[in-house]
Amino acid sequence: MANMAVSRIKREFKEVIKSEEIVQCSIKIELVNDSWTELRGEIAGPPDTPYEGGKFLLEIKVPETYPFNPPKVRFITKIWHPNISSVTGAICLDILKDNWAAAMTLRTVLLSLQALLAAAEPDDPQDAVVASQYKHNYSLFLMTARHWTNAYAGGPSRFADCDQKIQRLKDMGIDEHKARAVLSMENWDLEKATESLFS
Amino acid sequence: MDSDEDTFDNDNVDSGNVSSGDDDFAMEVDISSSRERQTEPEEYHYEVLTTDQIVQDMVDSISDVNGVVNLPRTITRILLNHFKWDKEKLMEKYFDGNEDKFFQDAHVVNPFNKPNTISVPKVTKSTTDEICEICFSRNPSGMMTGLECGHRFCKQCWGEYLTTKIMEEGVGQSISCAAHGCDILVDDVTVTKLVPDAKVRVKYQHLITNSFVECNRLLRWCPSADCTYAIKVSYVDARPVVCKCGHTFCFDCGENWHDPVQCRLLKKWLKKCDDDSETSNWIAANTKECPKCNVTIEKDGGCNHMVCKNQNCKHDFCWVCLGSWEPHGSSWYNCNRYDEDEARAARDAQEKLRSSLSRYLHYYNRYMNHMQSLKFENKLYASVKHKMEEMQQHNMSWIEVQFLKKAVDILCQCRQTLMCTYVFAYYLKKNNQSMIFEDNQKDLETATEKLSEYLERDITSENLADIKQKVQDKYRYCEKRRKVLLDHVHEGYEKDWWDYTE
Known part of the structure; x- marks a missing residue:
């Protein structure tokens, strides 16, 4: 069993290295250890999305029964997206669960994740807070997502307003990530964020 | 296919034997037995299949x-x-x-x-x-x-x-x-x-x-534990089928055979007993909500002037009419707004819930009582077997003691039927026929308990003849009453006598 998983991963690895997407720097796979059971993926935020310009790291764990069971994938880079948990990085995507097919590869998984960044499905959310912001206050969602891309994934857009509010909470002794998370959840309402932090 | 026909043939032969036996045997009840056969539904053919089959x-x-x-x-x-x-x-x-x-x-x-x-x-x-x-x-x-x-x-x-x-x-x-x-x-x-x-x-x-x-649709696994047989029928109906493992169940719903109640009501009843609906019924019957903050309150004594213990609420209200306490005055703790329409409506609703709960409990307790007794079925068979062995040592022949086993068989059948009659009765609306039904039920119940009591008695060589006579009389009576009850319910199904309370 494990032999097949390893030999397939080895081949897939070669496939990704050679593939066109690598040339365009949009996806990447690296080894984490020598056992071939854990890999590090990287995808570029697709253009014309709030994730543009960011690089997102993924943790890929290959189960013994691969490719008959899907790989376990989660975002290491923090991201603001309805189908990805802003806390744990867990992903809600059908092909990583029931719709996995043995003929799919790591390359198709990474490309699907890229597609997920470009087309969120707020009606089937992993992160309910993000999803509700996406549905009810789309412009604020875009700003938050861009801000997170800038803060964690090296994206280009800075928002002075957000930075200021985070700084205010940091001055109160709050950790920067916590400040950002709470502000994002409270739709950048400083008062509400303070309340929820200290109540 | 050959084997199918064989079994069918056998069945026919069997039923033929039984009915002709009846004719020879029950001379004096000839008229009633011929009437019985008219109401008796036709034979329900089914096969028990092994995994290979x-x-x-x-x-x-x-x-x-x-x-x-x-x-x-x-x-x-x-x-x-x-x-x-x-x-x-x-x-x-x-x-x-x-x-x-x-x-x-x-x-x-x-x-x-x-x-x-x-x-x-x-x-x-x-x-x-x-x-x-x-x-x-x-x-x-x-x-x-x-x-x-x-x-x-x-x-x-x-x-x-x-x-x-x-x-x-x-x-x-x-x-x-x-x-x-x-x-x-x-x-x-x-x-x-x-x-x-x-x-x-x-x-x-x-x-x-x-x-x-x-x-x-025409196949169903035997629901008893670890049984690998399946029952095959030629058309689906709510009929009892007996698996080779000895388990009797209703083909339509798979539950234990539940005559006279129908699958639909039995299912409803089991669900009612299973889920927490009764807990909420109890809450509804025994508690009220604070009219301001809606916290649930059980009143276990004291006067009608309620002060909500919810620290954020502390609402003063009257337990009887649920109105604010203020208009009641502070001189005497007595609700003088008792008869006002609103209060009366609230009271009526409360009353209704209370009576519906006690009604449910009435049927539930009797249902459970028979179910508990049935659970001791094995124990009873064991004790009767012991008794029969003992009696055989007291100069009695094997054939002479068989009546005891037969009595237990009938006792169990009656309990099973009685259990289901309480489900039936719970959903039944009162009318003349339902009163007849309840009389039948009561009669069977009394006789069954009596039979059960006889079976508990110690049998000595002196009282044996007496006990044997009593037990046999009683179980024949029970058997007959059970049939009467079931026939009456079935006749009701045919003639649309039964109204339900749902």
């Missing part, structure tokens, strides 16, 4: 259909499963016209279009090695295989894929092709060919048999 039945069904439609057996099986083993429906749809849609809906490649679909992959892959898209290894064409959809993988990967599906996901009939987005189903012959491990094949056969029984 189920498989045979499945094979027979496939052959039956194949005799008409002439398709590969593997395809027929998938089609039959798609139509829940309803042969008529399959044929109807098959001859209905739209062939492509017919096969597509069942997730099968249309066998009549075969030449086109298969030719594409063959041309491209006939020459040299192929790469399996699952393990990415290069294989000679002979090692590669696939379904009619044309997606080909190496045999080892197929084996692994099917094994994972069968062993981990427990999928049988509905394993589809391993390619992404392809929903063409894998047929049983292919599975058997590609799965190397015999254990997995056994599990697969098991899954297939199970889905055959579960899908098929």
Whole structure:
């Protein structure tokens, strides 16, 4: 069993290295250890999305029964997206669960994740807070997502307003990530964020 | 098929024996027995099938259909499963016209279009090695295989894929092709060919048999624990069937045989007893909500001036009318707004809930009482067996003590029936017939308890003749009363006497 998983991963690895997407720097796979059971993926935020310009790291764990069971994938880079948990990085995507097919590869998984960044499905959310912001206050969602891309994934857009509010909470002794998370959840309402932090 | 006819014949012979026996035997009740036979519903034919017979039945069904439609057996099986083993429906749809849609809906490649679909992959892959898209290894064409959809993988990967599906996901009939987005189903012959491990094949056969029984309206597994038999009937009806393991159950709903209550009401009742609906009924009957903050309050004493203990609320109100306490004045704690319409409505609602709860408990307690007694059935049989052995040592013949076993049989039957009558009665609306029913019920209940009491008594050589007489009289009486009760309910079903309270 494990032999097949390893030999397939080895081949897939070669496939990704050679593939066109690598040339365009949009996806990447690296080894984490020598056992071939854990890999590090990287995808570029697709253009014309709030994730543009960011690089997102993924943790890929290959189960013994691969490719008959899907790989376990989660975002290491923090991201603001309805189908990805802003806390744990867990992903809600059908092909990583029931719709996995043995003929799919790591390359198709990474490309699907890229597609997920470009087309969120707020009606089937992993992160309910993000999803509700996406549905009810789309412009604020875009700003938050861009801000997170800038803060964690090296994206280009800075928002002075957000930075200021985070700084205010940091001055109160709050950790920067916590400040950002709470502000994002409270739709950048400083008062509400303070309340929820200290109540 | 031969064996079918045999059993039917036997049944007929049996029933013939019984009725002719009746005629010889019950001379004095000739009139009543002939009337009984009129109301007696006709014989309900069923067969108890072993696992092997189920498989045979499945094979027979496939052959039956194949005799008409002439398709590969593997395809027929998938089609039959798609139509829940309803042969008529399959044929109807098959001859209905739209062939492509017919096969597509069942997730099968249309066998009549075969030449086109298969030719594409063959041309491209006939020459040299192929790469399996699952393990990415290069294989000679002979090692590669696939379904009619044309997606080909190496045999080892197929084996692994099917094994994972069968062993981990427990999928049988509905394993589809391993390619992404392809929903063409894998047929049983292919599975058997590609799965190397015999254990997995056994599990697969098991899954297939199970889905055959579960899908098929005319088949039902015996619900008793660890029993592997299934019952096959010729039409579905709420009738008692007896499995070879000895368990008697209702074919329609699978519950223990529950005459006189109908499956629908029994199901409702079991659900009512099962879930927490009664807890909420209790809460509704015994508590009230604070009219301001809605916290639930149980009043366990004190006057009618309530002060809500919820620290954020502290609302003052009157327990009787639920109005604010202020207008009640502070001089005496007595609600003088008692008769006002609003208060009366609230009180009525409260009253109704209370009485409905006590009504439910009335029936529930009696139902549970019989169920508990039935649970000791084994113990009772053991003690009676012991008693019978003892009596045989006291100069009594084997045949002379058999009446005890018969008495216990009847006792259990009566308890089972009585248990179900409480479910029936709970949903029954009062009318003249329901009163007759309740009288019957009461009579049977008293007699059954009496019989139960006789069976508890110590039997000595002095009182034996007396006890034997009493027990026999009582169980004959019980048997008769039970029949009367059931016949009355059945007659009511036929003549639409019963109104329900739902």
